[in-house]
Amino acid sequence: MNDFVAKPVTRAKILSVLRTFFPTTPLDQNNDLLNLGQLSPVLSDLGADLFLELLGQLSIDGMALKQCVDHELEEQNHALFEPKLHALKGASGTMGLSRVAHQAQELRDLSTISSDRILGLLTLLDDSIEAAQKFVKETVLPA
Numbered sequence: 001m002n003d004f005v006a007k008p009v010t011r012a013k014i015l016s017v018l019r020t021f022f023p024t025t026p027l028d029q030n031n032d033l034l035n036l037g038q039l040s041p042v043l044s045d046l047g048a049d050l051f052l053e054l055l056g057q058l059s060i061d062g063m064a065l066k067q068c069v070d071h072e073l074e075e076q077n078h079a080l081f082e083p084k085l086h087a088l089k090g091a092s093g094t095m096g097l098s099r100v101a102h103q104a105q106e107l108r109d110l111s112t113i114s115s116d117r118i119l120g121l122l123t124l125l126d127d128s129i130e131a132a133q134k135f136v137k138e139t140v141l142p143a
Contacts, residue, residue: 065084
């Protein structure tokens, strides 16, 4: 990059420079699954390989949450979801999966959680991971 950004540097300024070199995709414009202002610096710090590996781990964590949905909801033990939702919110927010983080927090705030809400969150997680993987492959990894 050969663009100059004066101090103080904000994420918004960095994002505007990045978008000069990496224009947004229709996916980013249509549904905002990703927060590129958060994702881009994390991706830059970690590198593409580690970032993709962490997305894979996030997917595994989502599958583990899905496996325990029926058992925990049958027992009406919603407190068991709290640490899982907290971890999912933190990891997804850090990696730029903003809608997942927001929805996980919304579920944490509810007094009762339906299996449909959890499964909706997991579908959103899968879609967001796919969008992040696509972003990395299109902007960072060589063709």
